[in-house]
Amino acid sequence: MSNNIRDRIARYTALDAPVGFEEPVLLAARDELTECCERVEVDLRGNVYAYQTGTDANAPRVMITAHADEIGFMVTSILAEGFLRFTKLGHPTDTVLPGQRVRVLVDGKPVEGVVGVKPAHILSVEEARQIPPLDEMYIDIGATSDEEAASWGIEAGTSITYVGELIQTRNEHRCFGKCVDNRAGIVALLEIAQRLQDKPCAASVVYVVAVEEEIGLRGAEVAAKHVEPDVLFVLDTVPSGGTPDLRPDELPWDIGKGVLLKVREVKGLSTHRPLRELVRATADAHDIPYQWIVDTAGITDATSAQQASGDIAAMVIGIARRYAHSASEMFDIRDVQAQIDLTVHATSHITSTEQLNRV
Numbered sequence: 001m002s003n004n005i006r007d008r009i010a011r012y013t014a015l016d017a018p019v020g021f022e023e024p025v026l027l028a029a030r031d032e033l034t035e036c037c038e039r040v041e042v043d044l045r046g047n048v049y050a051y052q053t054g055t056d057a058n059a060p061r062v063m064i065t066a067h068a069d070e071i072g073f074m075v076t077s078i079l080a081e082g083f084l085r086f087t088k089l090g091h092p093t094d095t096v097l098p099g100q101r102v103r104v105l106v107d108g109k110p111v112e113g114v115v116g117v118k119p120a121h122i123l124s125v126e127e128a129r130q131i132p133p134l135d136e137m138y139i140d141i142g143a144t145s146d147e148e149a150a151s152w153g154i155e156a157g158t159s160i161t162y163v164g165e166l167i168q169t170r171n172e173h174r175c176f177g178k179c180v181d182n183r184a185g186i187v188a189l190l191e192i193a194q195r196l197q198d199k200p201c202a203a204s205v206v207y208v209v210a211v212e213e214e215i216g217l218r219g220a221e222v223a224a225k226h227v228e229p230d231v232l233f234v235l236d237t238v239p240s241g242g243t244p245d246l247r248p249d250e251l252p253w254d255i256g257k258g259v260l261l262k263v264r265e266v267k268g269l270s271t272h273r274p275l276r277e278l279v280r281a282t283a284d285a286h287d288i289p290y291q292w293i294v295d296t297a298g299i300t301d302a303t304s305a306q307q308a309s310g311d312i313a314a315m316v317i318g319i320a321r322r323y324a325h326s327a328s329e330m331f332d333i334r335d336v337q338a339q340i341d342l343t344v345h346a347t348s349h350i351t352s353t354e355q356l357n358r359v
């Protein structure tokens with residue numbers, strides 16, 4: 001099972017789909033959802049919706065969502081010598097950029113490149129400690145002039161991603177690569193849809209592959225208004241602790257220790273309390289490992305969806321991954337398995353609106 005999930009994540013992380021350029025993931029996910037859902041539709045923004053009707057028309061409606069996009073970059077101009085200036089799509093980490101391999105996404109024929117870095121030999125001690133500001137960084141694609149770069153199809157607005165294929169570590173459970181955030185979530189969503197097709201639940205379920213999360217949680221906000229669910233499960237990644245550069249109390253959770261359940265996103269989401277207890281009871285009943293977390297820094301689509309749709313019980317069922325927003329995000333496949341199992345069982349346990357009453 002885990003090998004299947006790993007191979008599927010490898011396939012989805014190999015797709016290049018930065019914010020606003022999510023089509024490769026949308027197309028692949030749409031095709032797979034068409035196989036296991038009754039109806040699939042796509043809105044103007046690009047959000048993919050897939051529907052499974054439950055066995056009880058009075059049961060709450062459940063929306064399960066994962067975002068399709070990844071962080072990346074965008075060409076802002078081509079210098080006379082053929083180098084590219086660029087801006088960010090979302091929030092890649094500046095410290096990892098110098099020397100980073102990237103792919104410029106020209107339709108049909110991607111152009112490989114590298115973010116330039118000054119030779120260590122000529123840097124002063126002071127300079128060697130500093131990251132250049134973004135507007136001084138550049139991408140070298142091997143072009144010798146702006147005409148040559150333009151002839152390869154590059155222009156202002158061309159998008160760029162990290163290069164970083166999924167690598168299996170010697171530990172059979174741990175892998176790293178680009179855009180584990182959130183292709184792991186997309187794969188979890190597809191696995192959940194297939195499991196619930198075989199074993200329909202009382203609730204009707206709408207699966208949403210959402211766009212534009214990394215620049216302001218935008219697609220899910222539109223989707224929540226469209227679907228008007230009673231219950232929302234957001235499948236996403238969360239920055240992990242457990243590394244030597246973090247105090248244990250900074251991010252007190254780690255990879256390989258179970259699915260992450262958010263009590264709060266301090267900048268937004270307040271997790272619905274009865275839903276939280278339903279999920280806790282489900283995890284306990286099925287021996288699924290979990291870690292409760294209070295996210296003081298990050299937000300997910302659960303925040304925007306909760307704000308957009310109002311009367312909704314929302315929750316994040318996430319996984320930890322180290323080295324967030326680098327080209328080498330490390331995660332533990334067992335956490336993805338726990339995310340899938342818990343979401344499947346919790347959705348099956350949602351049978352009546354009374355379960356969601358707060359008082």
Ligand SMILES: [Zn+2]
Binds near residue numbers: 067181213236237
């Ligand atoms: Zn994410």
